[in-house]
Amino acid sequence: MTALLPVEPLDQTARPMTPAWDRPPAVEVLSAEKVFANGARGLAPIDLSIADGEFLTLIGPSGCGKSTLLKLIANLIEPSDGRLLWWRSDFAQVGQEGRRLAFVFQEPTLMPWARVEANVRLPLEFANMPRAMADPKVADAIAHVGLSAFNRHFPRQLSGGMKMRVSIARALVTSPNLLLMDEPFGALDEFTRNKLDDDLVNLSWERKLSTVFVTHSIYEAVFLSTRIIVMAANPGRIFRTMTIDHPQPRDQGFRDSPKFAAYCRELSAWLAEASLQSAAGGGS
Amino acid sequence: MKPLFESEVFVRIAAPIAVGIVLFMLWEIGLRLASVPVYLFPKPTDIFASLLHNGPSLLRALLVTLRVTLQAFVAAVILGTLIAFMFVQSRAIEVSLFPYAVLLQVTPVVAIAPLIIILVKNTQLSLTICATMVALFPIISNTTLGLRSVDPGLANFFRMNRASRFKTLVKLRIPGALPYFFGGLRISSGLALIGAVVAEFVAGTGGRSSGLAYEILDAGFTLDIPRMFAALLLITLTGVALFAAMVALSQMALSNWHDSETRAEA
Numbered sequence: 001m002t003a004l005l006p007v008e009p010l011d012q013t014a015r016p017m018t019p020a021w022d023r024p025p026a027v028e029v030l031s032a033e034k035v036f037a038n039g040a041r042g043l044a045p046i047d048l049s050i051a052d053g054e055f056l057t058l059i060g061p062s063g064c065g066k067s068t069l070l071k072l073i074a075n076l077i078e079p080s081d082g083r084l085l086w087w088r089s090d091f092a093q094v095g096q097e098g099r100r101l102a103f104v105f106q107e108p109t110l111m112p113w114a115r116v117e118a119n120v121r122l123p124l125e126f127a128n129m130p131r132a133m134a135d136p137k138v139a140d141a142i143a144h145v146g147l148s149a150f151n152r153h154f155p156r157q158l159s160g161g162m163k164m165r166v167s168i169a170r171a172l173v174t175s176p177n178l179l180l181m182d183e184p185f186g187a188l189d190e191f192t193r194n195k196l197d198d199d200l201v202n203l204s205w206e207r208k209l210s211t212v213f214v215t216h217s218i219y220e221a222v223f224l225s226t227r228i229i230v231m232a233a234n235p236g237r238i239f240r241t242m243t244i245d246h247p248q249p250r251d252q253g254f255r256d257s258p259k260f261a262a263y264c265r266e267l268s269a270w271l272a273e274a275s276l277q278s279a280a281g282g283g284s
Numbered sequence: 285m286k287p288l289f290e291s292e293v294f295v296r297i298a299a300p301i302a303v304g305i306v307l308f309m310l311w312e313i314g315l316r317l318a319s320v321p322v323y324l325f326p327k328p329t330d331i332f333a334s335l336l337h338n339g340p341s342l343l344r345a346l347l348v349t350l351r352v353t354l355q356a357f358v359a360a361v362i363l364g365t366l367i368a369f370m371f372v373q374s375r376a377i378e379v380s381l382f383p384y385a386v387l388l389q390v391t392p393v394v395a396i397a398p399l400i401i402i403l404v405k406n407t408q409l410s411l412t413i414c415a416t417m418v419a420l421f422p423i424i425s426n427t428t429l430g431l432r433s434v435d436p437g438l439a440n441f442f443r444m445n446r447a448s449r450f451k452t453l454v455k456l457r458i459p460g461a462l463p464y465f466f467g468g469l470r471i472s473s474g475l476a477l478i479g480a481v482v483a484e485f486v487a488g489t490g491g492r493s494s495g496l497a498y499e500i501l502d503a504g505f506t507l508d509i510p511r512m513f514a515a516l517l518l519i520t521l522t523g524v525a526l527f528a529a530m531v532a533l534s535q536m537a538l539s540n541w542h543d544s545e546t547r548a549e550a
């Protein structure tokens with residue numbers, strides 16, 4: 001079974017052929033670790049390189065530091081030691097070089113008092129973009145998530161899945177190069193989640209996005225990712241890495257394939273192992 | 285289309301009115317049967333007759349009271365909002381000034397009104413100051429609470445996008461504070477009226493005539509009890525009208541998005 005799967009070795013020297021490793025990596029995590037103020041080791045030193053155009057998923061038992069790692073990549077928190085590079089530069093230069101990050105939270109976090117279009121326009125207003133320039137981008141982003149008919153609606157008039165789409169449109173409107181998502185569909189029912197996964201995998205492909213995605217769902221991880229990082233806790237660390245060797249964009253056909261089932265089985269076994277190791281207290 | 289008497293709006297307006305009519309009729313019939321003299325307790329018909337008879341003077345008094353009330357209310361809204369904005373700018377300002385806002389709130393206006401009326405020569409102005417003091421606190425506390433009650437997820441989003449302090453205020457804090465602010469308006473509008481009337485009483489006993497409270501005092505001196513009730517009725521109606529106006533205002537501003545004002549979709 002294991003032989004069937006192109007499993008990447010633990011060291012990061014052997015890199016998958018897809019996506020583009022010939023271009024500078026979107027993010028490099030260089031021995032970055034995180035010790036919290038209370039002394040807890042959130043993350044042991046981690047080395048990770050995220051290729052341009054890659055769809056990377058972080059998965060693991062709770063407390064494994066996947067959200068912490070995502071926040072480091074988003075520059076929401078600073079590493080206690082080590083450093084991160086974005087397109088081979090410091091974070092301060094990301095904006096200057098015309099590159100952008102966008103973050104999608106677990107909750108849609110929309111402004112309840114603003115219509116869909118106003119919610120999506122918000123990041124452009126932060127950038128002081130004039131209305132005439134912003135409006136076509138807003139309309140385009142809303143069309144991309146299939147909500148053009150709901151332009152003038154208020155968030156409370158939308159279903160949970162639609163609110164999440166608005167949240168994604170708000171992330172896409174700035175044409176980001178790097179999209180960071182923290183369990184964005186965790187609160188949705190499976191049917192809605194699958195639909196949004198379908199759309200997301202195509203969107204990230206069309207827009208040539210590099211995406212880092214945190215999830216608890218094995219099926220979601222396998223369906224979306226080009227590479228999956230399985231993490232373990234105590235301290236938070238990379239346990240194993242799995243490369244999903246299937247061309248993008250993907251569709252229901254991939255979900256129904258024996259290959260998909262095999263990946264899911266393998267990932268499930270790894271997660272069970274990671275949980276065991278986390279409980280044992282790993283490094284300490 | 286449902287029959288009229290089943291519709292929500294009709295019931296909400298008609299039911300209280302029906303109760304009022306029944307109460308008035310019981311009042312009228314009861315007093316007639318017991319033949320209570322007018323100078324002890326007037327019947328509704330006596331009160332309405334007095335209302336018509338003393339119309340011009342009561343109306344003038346109503347306008348005086350209304351003017352004080354509205355001036356005080358507007359002053360309280362402006363002042364209270366400004367103070368609330370100051371409070372949320374820095375914790376130090378809030379901590380050092382909030383006790384004094386509480387002090388203002390707990391001091392009974394009856395106790396402090398004589399002092400203000402002595403200090404401020406203009407009666408109208410002194411009454412407005414008293415009423416403002418009564419109406420101020422709910423605006424301060426509600427607006428401060430609202431400006432602080434920012435959705436943490438949205439606040440995080442604003443921070444991540446490096447939104448300026450000003451943009452965060454205008455796009456996030458102020459819209460988020462509106463439901464609290466309107467809650468403050470409802471309480472404060474009633475308090476402004478109460479403050480105005482109480483201050484008028486104090487001024488009235490001091491011999492400076494004005495407003496509906498003075499009408500009540502004067503009616504008491506002359507044992508014109510129906511006029512007393514008529515003035516009281518006008519004060520009550522003014523309070524109800526103010527409250528209704530605030531409800532309508534907050535409905536207009538919030539009906540699109542806030543749970544407190546959204547009606548279930550049919």
